[in-house]
Amino acid sequence: MSNPPLIFIDGDQGTTGLLIHERLRDRKDLRILTLPAAERKDAQRRAEAINSADIALLCLPDAAAREAVALIENPRVRVIDASSAHRTSPGWVYGFPEMTPEQPQAIANAHRISNPGCYPTGAIALLRPLVQAGLVPADYPLSIHAVSGYSGGGRPQVEQYEGPEAASAAPFVLYGLGLQHKHPPEMQLHAGLTQRPIFLPAYGAFRQGIVLSIALQTRLLPAGSSLESLRAALQRHYAGARHVKVLDAEQSAATAQLDPTRHNGSNDMTLGVFGNPAEGHILLCAVFDNLGKGASGAAVQNLDLLLAAA
Template identity: 85%
Template sequence: MSNLPLIFIDGDQGTTGLQINERLRGRSDLRLLTLPAAERKDVRRRAEAINTADIALLCLPDAAAREAVALVDNPKVRIIDASSAHRTDPGWTYGFPEMSPDQPSRIATALRVTNPGCYPTGAIALLRPLVQAGLVPPDYPLAIHAVSGYSGGGRAQVEQYEGEHAANAAPFVTYGLGLQHKHPPEMQLHAGLTQRPVFVPSYGAFRQGIVLTIALQARLLPAHASKESLRAALESHYAGARHVKVLTAGQSATTERLDPTVHNNSNDMTLGVFGSDQEGHFLLCAVFDNLGKGASGAAVQNLDLMLHGA
C-alpha cells in the first residue's frame, strides 16, 4: 500500500471540482480517490471515501457541505471546504494564505480549512492590509463592485452561455439588487471591518476572470492617506508573496484599463491603486481568475500547505 496521502474530492463533477481534479491529475506526491459515477450520490459510499481520505475537498452547495462534514467520524480526516458554509465559522481556518504572515502555518496545521469566496478574496486582499495600516477606517462606508465571468454562477449559468440557447444570453448582468448577498459577512469579518460593506456583483459574457473595484474618498480617510501610501501599504504586506502582486507606481501610471481575463487558469492576483490625490478620489482594484485564485487554485494552494507545510 502506498504511503502517499489520499485525497478525495466530494463533488468532483462540478465546476470547481473538475478544475481541482485537472490541477491534481498526474501529480506524484498524492493519490486521488474517485468514486464511480453510480456511487457519487450514494451517502454510504461518500462517507466511506471521506473517512478513508487523508484530506477531503468538498466542492458542494452549502447544505450538502454541512452534511458531508457531519459524515466525518475519523478524527484524522482533514477537510477543505470550497463552499461558503463555514467561512465565518471561528472553528474553521480561513484559507487565504496571503492574509497574514502566520496564515500559511495556520492552514498547514489545520484540520478544517474553509476556502475563501471568489469576490471576498479580492475585497479582503485589498482592504485588510489598509485597515490594519490605519489608512482605511474599519467603519468606512464601503461599496464594493465586481464583475466576474459567467462561470461564477456554476454549471447552470455555464450552460446558459455555452449551451444551445447561448445566443440569447445577456451580455452583462448586475444581480443581488436586494443587497443580501452571502459574501459581505465574510468580507466584513476577514477584512477587519466594523460595518457591513455594500456589495454589488455582476457578470459578463466571458467565461472566467474578475475585476473588483473599491472607490475611496480622501475626505473620509485619515489625513496621511494618499494614493502612494495606500499602494505602499499593499506592497509592504505582499512583499515576497508568490501569487499576489501589487502594481508599482510606474505601472499604475501607465495602466489605462483592466482585463478580467489576464490571470485566467492561474492562481495569481494583481492589486492596484489608481486615482488622484488632487481630486481626493482613489480606486482600489483586484484582478484574478474566479476559478483560479477565487476557487480551485486557492484550494490546491491550501492543499499543498496541508500536505507539505508552510
Template identity: 85%
Template sequence: MSNLPLVFIDGDQGTTGLQIHERLRGRTDLRLLTLPAAERKDALRRAEAINSADIALLCLPDAAAREAVSLIENPRVRVIDASSAHRTADGWTYGFPELSAEQSGRIASANRVTNPGCYPTGAIALLRPLVAAGLVPADYPLAIQAVSGYSGGGRAQVEQYEGPEAGQAAPFVTYGLSLKHKHPPEIQLHAGLSQRPIFVPSYGAFRQGIVLSIALQARLLPAGTNKETLRAALAQHYAGARHVTVLTAAQAAATERLDPTIHNNSNDMTLGVFGNDDEGHLLLCAVFDNLGKGASGAAVQNLDLMLRGA
C-alpha cells in the first residue's frame, strides 16, 4: 500500500473544489480521493472517505462542512475547511500563512485549518500589520469596499454569466446593502479590530479577480502617519513573503489604475498604499484572484504546509 498521504476533496464539483483538483492534478507526492457522482450525497460513503484520509479538504456550504466534520471519528484525520463555517471558531487555525511570522508553523502542525474568505484575505492582509504596528487604531471606523469577479458567487452565479442567458446578466452589481454580510466578523477578529468594519461588496462582468480598497483619514490616525509610514510597515511585515508583494513608493506613484485580473490563476497578491498626503487622504488596496489566494490557491498553500509539517 502506498505511503503517500491521501487527500480527500469533499465537494470537488464546486468552483473552489474544481480549482483545487486542477491544481493538484499530476502531483506525485500525494494521492487524491474523490467520490463518484452517485456517492457524493451518501453520508456513509462520505464518512468512510473522510475517515480514510490523511487530510480532508472541505469545499462545501457551511452546514455541509459542519456535518462533514461531525463525521470524523479517526483522530489522525486533518482538515482544511474552505467554507466560512469555522473562520471564527475556537480550535481552528486561521489559514493565512502570512498573518504573522509564526502562522505558517501553526498551520503546518494544525489538525483543523479554516481557509480565509476571499474578501477577508485582502482586508486582513492590509489591516493586520497596520493595527499591530499602532498605525491604524483598532477602533477606527473602517469602511471596506471590494469588487470581485462573478465566480465569487459560486456555480449559480457563474451560470448567469456563462450560461444560455448570459447576455442578460448585469455588468456590475453592488450587494449586501443591509450591511449584514458574513465577512465582517472574520475581518474584525483576524485583523485585530475592536469594532466591526462596514463592508460593501460588488461583482462585475469578469470571471475572477479582486480589487479591495480601504480609505483612511490621516486626521484619525496617529500623528505623522502618511503613505510612506503605512507602506513601510506593510513592507516590513511581508519582507520575504513568497506570495505577497508590497508596491514600492515609486511603483505606487506610477500606478494610475488597478486591474483586478492581474493575478488570475495564481496564488499571488499585491498590496499598495496610495492617496493625497496634502489632504490627509490615504487608500489601502489589495489585488488578487478570488479563486487563487482567495480560495483554492490558499487551500493548496495550506495543504503543502500541513504535508511538510506532518
C-alpha cells in the first residue's frame, strides 16, 4: 500500500503555518513534514524538504516564498503559497474555490496555487459575481473598508496586543492612509475590475475576524441594479456553497449589526446586502475569520482539492 501524500509546511512557526499544522495534525490521509528550528534557514535542507514533498505549503514572507519556489527542481511538487508573492502572477491559479464554478477544478489540476489574501477574499467574494452579472460596472469608483483582528499583522502585532505592553495598545487603528496597500491589485484583477479600488484597512483590539464593507449608490449602477437584484445575484452564485452563505431578505432585515468574530475558528464566510432603497444607498458586507477563510482555512480547502484529485 502506497504512503499517504507528504505535505511540507515551510514556515510552520508563523501564525498561518501554526494554524494549518493544527488543522492537519490529526489527519490520517497525509504525512506532515516540517523542519526543526536549526534547519529552517538552511537552504540545502529546505531544498531537500520541498523537493521530497508531494505538496508544499508556503507560509512565508513574500521574498522567502519566491526563494522557496526557486528551490524546486522536482516537477511533481505542487505548491500552495499563502504569501502575497504570486497572487497576480501568470501561471498561478488563484485559490478561491467559490470564485467561479470552474475554480475548484482549476485548483485541483494546478501545480502552482496562490492562496488569496484575507481582505481580498471578502472583496472578491462580493464584487466578482456582481461585476460578471453586469450589476456593478467594472469601472465603478469603489471604496472598500475593512476591519480585522490584530492577528492580521502577524507575530509583531500579536505580541503588541498580548505581550507585556498590551495595556497601552490602541483599541482601534486605521492604517494604509497613503492608499498604497498591497491588496488592491489582487482585488482589481480577480474581481474583474478595470480600475484600482480605494482600500482602507483597519484593525481593532480583538484577536481575529473581519468585517469588510463596500458602499454603492444606485444612481451610479446600471438600470435594474437594486438591493434585491444584487442580493439575488449573490444567492445564485453561492447556491450550494459549503463555506459561503448569503443572508436572505428576512435575515438581512433582522441584522442590526455585524460581529467580526462571528466565524472565528472556521472556514466560513457570510455575505450580506443591506441599504436604504429610498436614498439609493446599498451596502455590501462580508464577515469571516482572517485566520480561517482568510488564510489557514482556505489553504486547507485548497489542499483537500489537490488531494481529492490525486
